[in-house]
Amino acid sequence: MKVNIYYGGRGLIEDPTIYVINKIEEVLKELRVDVKRYNLFELKNNITTLPQSFKEVDGIVLAASVEWRGIGGLMQEFLDACWLYGDKEKISKLYMSPVVIATTYGEKEAMLDLKNAWELLGGLPCSGLSAYVEDSVDFEMNVAYTDIIEKKAENIYRTISQKKKSLPSSSYAIKQNLIKDSMNLTPQESEQLSKYVSDDIYVKKQKEDIEQLTNMFKDMLTKQGNKVEYEFVDEFVKRFVPQDNVEVTYAFHIEDKDRTLVLNINNSQLECKYEDCDNADVFARMNHDVLNNIVRGRSTFQRAFMTGEMAAKGNFNTLRLLDQMFPFE
Secondary structure, three states, X not given: OEEEEEEOOOOOOOOHHHHHXXXXXXXXXXXXXXXXXXXXXXXXXXXXXXXXXXXXXXXXXXXXXXXXOOOOHHHHHHHHHHHHHOOHHHHOOOEEEEEEEEOOOOHHHHHHHHHHHHXXXXXXXXXXXXXXXXXXXXXXXXXXXXXXXXXXXXXXXXXXXXXXXXXXXXHHHHHHHHHHOOOOOOHHHHHHHHHHHHOHHHHXXXXXXXXXXXXXXXXXXXXXXXXXXXXXXXXXXXXXOOOOOXXXXXXXXXXXXXXXXXXXXXXXXXXXXXXXXXXXXXXXXXXXXXXXXXXXXXXXXXXXXXXXXXXXXXXXXXXXXXXXXXOOO
């Protein structure tokens, strides 16, 4: 029988969790169990690949230290990796015993959190161990506590070796719904993906590629957007009726697009383009729909001005010339 122990604490000498899992490991080895320990604090860069260590394993022990609140970031990251990259078929046959030792409040809640997480993954939780430790030396020297830990280790062995069954849980139904929204990968694909994610060079290269693609698409959208800069220009050019002795500049600020269409007219010459303009003879403000209605012949500049759809300042005699030079109706 093979059992892996995953320790999610910080590896501090005074952490009582280390003492507990050492005792569990001793008992399991006496029972001829092949035990291997993984210290997550030493494997920070490879946590995403650890679910692949479930191969050929009959059970696991998840050991967490509660120093402030909850199971800690490393253990949570490991459980996330199990969800994203773990072989769900293998996990469904894998027993898990939670071990939570707290130096502050919350050991029972943390143990329940581990149990619920493993059930959501589809695994088989078995009896665990939780305790509050105020003084690690007193805890380790207490013979009664040591006896309890050893008995728990024996129970873990019996549960895994005898493959004891448990009653069904509602977590299974929730898991089925969650899986529908997750990636449907084969175990081989999950293993390969977990290796890619743990490879810093690969991840960095992927980020660079994504950034490059993002910039490329931005450029493409910008080029498409440039077409918008020609909106209305052709209509004004086609409908332009030159007037004698007229030199004037009109600026139409389209407020909801925050763009300004400028008409420079010099007798029979018309220059129409989008640009900033501070020296127009007539400066008008309107929204896109108003200008669109004028260009489509559904309204006129004079009508838009009279109804308040267009605000204008400058020479009003020059403003009246607009409908003569651009008869869209």
